[in-house]
Amino acid sequence: MELHIKNMVCNRCILVVSDIFREAGFQKAKVQMGKVILEEKLDESEFAAIQEKLIQVGFEIISDAKSRIIEQIKKQCIDYMYEDQEKVNENFSDYLSARLNHDYNYLSSLYSSVEGTTIEKHLINLKIERVKELLVYDEKTLSEIAFEMGYSSVAHLSGQFKKVTGFTPSFFKKLGEQKRKSIDKV
The missing domain is CATH 3.30.70.100 (Alpha-Beta Plaits)
Known part of the structure; x- marks a missing residue:
């Protein structure tokens, strides 16, 4: 069972x-x-x-199939975020479709109707929380974080970070742990 x-x-x-x-x-x-x-x-x-x-x-x-798919989508978002981005040769929609054996349009529509947001926004929020974590740990440069998280540039990461949090990565780093959420709360 x-x-x-x-x-x-x-x-x-x-x-x-x-x-x-x-x-x-x-x-x-x-x-x-x-x-x-x-x-x-x-x-x-x-x-x-x-x-x-x-x-x-x-x-x-x-207990219901749609809720199970939503949870599987969330789990795959987390798995994708922690994958070595150099090894991930496919975009997220192909990655998700292959792992859940469903058309991405179906998954996206189902997720949006149940959760009230898009899979993409959920993935971005997860990535930003991971970036916050890496900034707080202070072990990597912003360039290394951007590369690890699959951003095309530091500018792209910084822009998305500010859009989601309202802070620049460097300002957030000064604020530290107080503004972080755990991944399971995103």
Whole structure:
């Protein structure tokens, strides 16, 4: 049995969800990003108990197909953002279509109708949060960050950064951690 879990977007999330399933007696639950694979089916009371515990920590089991696709889109956005941009030879729409086996126009339309924003804007917001993280860590130059995040130039990154945050990257760097969000809150 495969269960899809909403808002499960990081390794810490996997640990929390794993603990919930172990505590419920499912020792062999295989927990991966966005889903849990069980050897046996959950009865109604087990399902309700696990769903309640997941909701308490900000997750929930996704039951309808469209919601599952939305969560898969969000997961793929995060995966794409962390890919080595030199190795990614395809644009994002082709990347997403290939991984989800759906036409990008369908995915884009579905996402916009459910989330009220576009996939592209979501991806840009994720990238900007990642750029904030890299700026706060202060380990890379803005040129290195722009290259790593797949921007064509520092000017392109700076322009998009200012449009989204209202700050230049250098001003933001001075502000530091106080203006960051975690990736799972974007």
